[in-house]
Amino acid sequence: MTELTKLQRELTALLPETELRFWEPMAKHTSFRIGGGAETMAFPKTREELANILKASNLLDCKTAILGAGTNVLAPDEGINGLVICLKDCLAGMERLSDTRIRVMAGVTMARAAVYAAGLGLSGLEFAHGIPGTVGGGVYMNAGAYGGEIGRVCRSVEVMDRQGAIRVVPGEDMGFSYRRSVLEESGDIVISAEFLLTPKPEAEIKAAMKELIGKRTASQPLDLPSAGSAFKRPAGGYAAALIDQAGLRGYQVGDAAISRKHAGFAVNLGVATAKDVRRLLEQVSQIVYEKSGIRLEPEVRIW
Numbered sequence: 001m002t003e004l005t006k007l008q009r010e011l012t013a014l015l016p017e018t019e020l021r022f023w024e025p026m027a028k029h030t031s032f033r034i035g036g037g038a039e040t041m042a043f044p045k046t047r048e049e050l051a052n053i054l055k056a057s058n059l060l061d062c063k064t065a066i067l068g069a070g071t072n073v074l075a076p077d078e079g080i081n082g083l084v085i086c087l088k089d090c091l092a093g094m095e096r097l098s099d100t101r102i103r104v105m106a107g108v109t110m111a112r113a114a115v116y117a118a119g120l121g122l123s124g125l126e127f128a129h130g131i132p133g134t135v136g137g138g139v140y141m142n143a144g145a146y147g148g149e150i151g152r153v154c155r156s157v158e159v160m161d162r163q164g165a166i167r168v169v170p171g172e173d174m175g176f177s178y179r180r181s182v183l184e185e186s187g188d189i190v191i192s193a194e195f196l197l198t199p200k201p202e203a204e205i206k207a208a209m210k211e212l213i214g215k216r217t218a219s220q221p222l223d224l225p226s227a228g229s230a231f232k233r234p235a236g237g238y239a240a241a242l243i244d245q246a247g248l249r250g251y252q253v254g255d256a257a258i259s260r261k262h263a264g265f266a267v268n269l270g271v272a273t274a275k276d277v278r279r280l281l282e283q284v285s286q287i288v289y290e291k292s293g294i295r296l297e298p299e300v301r302i303w
């Protein structure tokens with residue numbers, strides 16, 4: 001066994017009750033299936049445990065990143081020094097608050113939240129059913145699809161600051177815009193989100209979700225590892241159309257490629273590295289710019 005680093009030893013001493021894993025491969029926790037070992041990965045089960053982890057991280061002054069389901073993250077090949085706090089399946093639970101409101105914890109997948117809402121006869125999260133991330137990642141990213149968006153149904157968000165203090169932020173103060181929220185600047189962590197939904201017969205909601213999943217399956221390369229749309233939608237156009245018009249469907253760098261099925265997706269054909277994906281995104285963005293004058297920006301978070 002390799003010797004523990006100073007940080008690993010100190011975190012173990014400060015957090016004896018917390019599940020900590022050392023040199024945990026990020027590839028196991030990202031939908032791209034890419035990324036080297038995280039020096040320490042922590043899996044808090046409660047908000048109190050999360051607060052204690054943040055306090056320890058402040059005390060040790062270590063770099064700390066938050067991970068949901070890793071479906072929008074490109075993690076570096078060389079791994080991550082410091083601490084990654086993984087919230088998927090950790091902060092779990094959902095509850096009905098009133099006739100039209102539900103609260104969902106940050107580590108719950110959006111698919112489960114959508115199915116829960118449907119079961120209560122509440123409409124508004126159908127669009128989120130096929131988005132593979134967590135509610136925490138969805139709020140951070142203001143995830144959206146097929147005309148729906150988290151920001152439109154999110155009434156408030158319970159957040160924890162990096163000192164471990166909790167407060168509730170009303171939806172209108174979340175700075176939601178296209179694939180953005182105020183969390184990008186504040187660094188606050190989503191603990192739970194409250195959604196305001198609309199009553200509708202369960203069968204209608206489930207039929208709509210089934211239709212949207214059908215559209216995804218027909219158009220997206222769901223059989224290959226990816227992080228969804230590689231680029232943000234540019235003003236006045238679609239990234240996939242611009243990439244297609246530039247003749248880049250199937251364009252490849254190492255084992256990273258523009259999907260032949262959907263030109264908006266960058267996929268891992270087998271053993272792609274983060275470097276392959278980064279170079280692919282840079283080259284595609286440059287070629288599209290030369291051909292169209294439009295600069296594409298990555299949607300995927302490059303760590």
Ligand SMILES: Cc1cc2nc3c(=O)[nH]c(=O)nc-3n(C[C@H](O)[C@H](O)[C@H](O)COP(=O)(O)OP(=O)(O)OC[C@H]3O[C@@H](n4cnc5c(N)ncnc54)[C@H](O)[C@@H]3O)c2cc1C
Nearest residue numbers: 068069070071072133134136137138143144145190227228
């Ligand atoms: C096949 C596929 C299809 C996709 N389709 C869509 C789509 O239709 N629409 C869409 O918008 N996206 C889509 N995505 C992208 C992705 O699923 C979304 O961006 C999702 O919201 C990311 O959630 P996550 O839990 O995986 O976050 P992660 O990828 O783990 O993290 C993304 C960012 O959110 C931050 N974060 C995560 N959790 C928290 C938290 N609790 N508090 C604070 N910050 C946090 C992370 O630090 C990181 O910066 C798709 C991805 C795939 C692989």
